[in-house]
Amino acid sequence: RLGVVPAAGGAARWLPLEGVGPVEGYLTRVQWTPDGVLLVQVMSRDQKRLELRRIDPSGGQVTTLLCEEAADWVNLHDDLRCVELPGNPGYAIVWSSERDGARQLYLYDQGGVLLRVLTEGPWPVDGVVALDELRRLLYFRGAESPLEGHIWRVSLEGGTPERLTLEPGMHNAVFDTGCSRFADLHHSSTMQPRLLVRDANGREIQQIHTTTDPEAEQLGLRPPELVTIRSRDGETLHGAIYRPVNLPAGTKSPVLVEVYGGPHVQSVSDSWGMTASLRAQFLAQQGFIVFKLDNRGSARRGHQFEAPLFRAMATVEVDDQVDGVRFLEILPEADLSRVGAYGWSYGGYMTLMCLLKAPDVFKAGVAGAPVTAWDGYDTFYTERYMETPQANPDGYREAAAMTHAGRLAAPLLLVHGMLDENVHFRHTARLINALNVALKPYELIVFPSERHGPRGEDQRAALEQRLLEFFERTL
Numbered sequence: 118r119l120g121v122v123p124a125a126g127g128a129a130r131w132l133p134l135e136g137v138g139p140v141e142g143y144l145t146r147v148q149w150t151p152d153g154v155l156l157v158q159v160m161s162r163d164q165k166r167l168e169l170r171r172i173d174p175s176g177g178q179v180t181t182l183l184c185e186e187a188a189d190w191v192n193l194h195d196d197l198r199c200v201e202l203p204g205n206p207g208y209a210i211v212w213s214s215e216r217d218g219a220r221q222l223y224l225y226d227q228g229g230v231l232l233r234v235l236t237e238g239p240w241p242v243d244g245v246v247a248l249d250e251l252r253r254l255l256y257f258r259g260a261e262s263p264l265e266g267h268i269w270r271v272s273l274e275g276g277t278p279e280r281l282t283l284e285p286g287m288h289n290a291v292f293d294t295g296c297s298r299f300a301d302l303h304h305s306s307t308m309q310p311r312l313l314v315r316d317a318n319g320r321e322i323q324q325i326h327t328t329t330d331p332e333a334e335q336l337g338l339r340p341p342e343l344v345t346i347r348s349r350d351g352e353t354l355h356g357a358i359y360r361p362v363n364l365p366a367g368t369k370s371p372v373l374v375e376v377y378g379g380p381h382v383q384s385v386s387d388s389w390g391m392t393a394s395l396r397a398q399f400l401a402q403q404g405f406i407v408f409k410l411d412n413r414g415s416a417r418r419g420h421q422f423e424a425p426l427f428r429a430m431a432t433v434e435v436d437d438q439v440d441g442v443r444f445l446e447i448l449p450e451a452d453l454s455r456v457g458a459y460g461w462s463y464g465g466y467m468t469l470m471c472l473l474k475a476p477d478v479f480k481a482g483v484a485g486a487p488v489t490a491w492d493g494y495d496t497f498y499t500e501r502y503m504e505t506p507q508a509n510p511d512g513y514r515e516a517a518a519m520t521h522a523g524r525l526a527a528p529l530l531l532v533h534g535m536l537d538e539n540v541h542f543r544h545t546a547r548l549i550n551a552l553n554v555a556l557k558p559y560e561l562i563v564f565p566s567e568r569h570g571p572r573g574e575d576q577r578a579a580l581e582q583r584l585l586e587f588f589e590r591t592l
Contacts, residue, residue: 130174132177143162145160148199152207153174156171156210162500163500163508166191167193168181168183168184169181169229183212190501192420192423196222198245208227209225209226211235211248211255212225213244218419219238219241220243221234221238221241233274235271236257241420243257243258243266243417246290246291254270254317255270255272258290263411264385264387266287267281268281268301281319283319286305287387288303304390306341308389312326313325339359340392341358341391343387344444348440354413357384357391358406358448359401360401362401369452370406371456372451373456374441374442375397375408376467377463378463381416384410385409385410399581412436428504430516438471439475453478456478457592459483459484460485461486462486462488462540462570464485465484466489468483476524476525476526480591481529482529484531486569487518488540490516492506492513493544494544519547519551525557528560529559530559530561530584531548531562532562532583534567534568538569540569542563545561564576564580
């Protein structure tokens with residue numbers, strides 16, 4: 118429901134808010150306009166239709182301004198901005214859309230009529246950063262390469278976007294209220310995070326903070342090797358390799374694939390987080406080759422890259438991870454007869470599905486807090502990618518780890534917090550039931566007082582010790 122109440126007090130007035138489509142939908146975004154009405158985003162239950170509605174809070178009149186539709190799903194965003202039109206009554210609306218496969222920015226009038234396309238091209242906009250109403254400039258984040266993130270600006274009158282940050286790596290910006298300067302948090306795989314103040318043209322004014330933590334060198338942290346591979350059907354995928362150091366000549370090392378693989382997450386980029394990936398670095402120091410790959414479904418590559426998992430989770434994602442392992446044949450020190458996988462949450466799910474659907478490739482796995490059946494996970498998240506169990510029964514059955522439990526042929530370590538409020542412990546319990554029925558062995562670590570991942574330092578230390586011991590023993 119959507120209601121308004123006078124700031125001075127009084128009764129709430131409930132506004133008309135019909136659903137979208139044949140069933141009730143979701144109220145997803147609400148904000149005020151300069152003339153005191155509400156812009157309301159409402160999404161259908163199946164998330165294939167998003168409507169932007171104008172609702173007058175005094176009289177309740179409703180006008181649908183924009184509609185986004187997709188055959189699979191529409192992603193939500195936070196890019197809507199209102200800007201007054203100079204010399205004209207009313208205001209314009211900044212909006213973003215993935216209708217052409219990669220998120221781009223558009224300008225509409227207050228009636229929903231397109232004024233102009235602000236950005237276009239093959240690479241997606243990450244999102245709006247700031248709007249300079251006085252100078253009519255829109256600042257946003259994005260990059261030609263998904264390995265980087267940069268700050269750009271474009272005029273609301275049109276024209277070619279201008280890139281303001283030039284140094285390689287990742288940039289995130291927070292602008293002052295007048296858009297005369299911004300704080301830039303910059304880092305890369307070879308540069309620890311630093312905080313700069315820049316003017317609106319991107320020129321450095323002052324360095325506020327630099328990170329020169331000697332612990333990185335003391336721990337022997339080295340940037341991974343970033344690689345690009347081709348999947349079996351020609352898609353470009355990005356990966357990262359952490360190599361062991363000081364290996365005797367001719368030594369063959371087992372391979373560990375660190376996987377997440379689900380929507381909204383990017384695992385491979387030119388960022389300090391890659392170098393400060395302590396588990397990957399630690400395992401490499403113990404003699405393992407650690408490999409990360411962003412399969413299809415991952416973030417910051419556009420909707421066309423994300424959407425192949427629609428109605429069929431753990432299909433193209435597993436195929437891409439297998440192709441990533443095959444790519445490692447170029448490493449003479451990689452022993453591809455000893456490949457393991459580990460991950461948490463969606464990564465735990467992917468670990469399970471890699472073991473179960475590609476047993477010829479993956480020989481051991483540690484699955485942390487895994488989703489094991491999508492009929493038991495969050496409705497809004499799951500239905501976006503899988504539709505409902507009634508609409509997609511075959512997809513749900515094939516995407517459930519329990520369906521394939523009888524195919525387990527590799528050592529498996531399950532890890533779960535018993536207070537997990539995200540992926541409930543019931544997921545692991547259901548898989549254990551299926552493995553017991555199939556007479557398949559497994560190992561289990563539970564954290565009775567932890568939620569979606571151990572937080573206590575002693576509990577985390579126990580997890581890392583057990584994970585290392587498991588892979589040393591099995592690979």
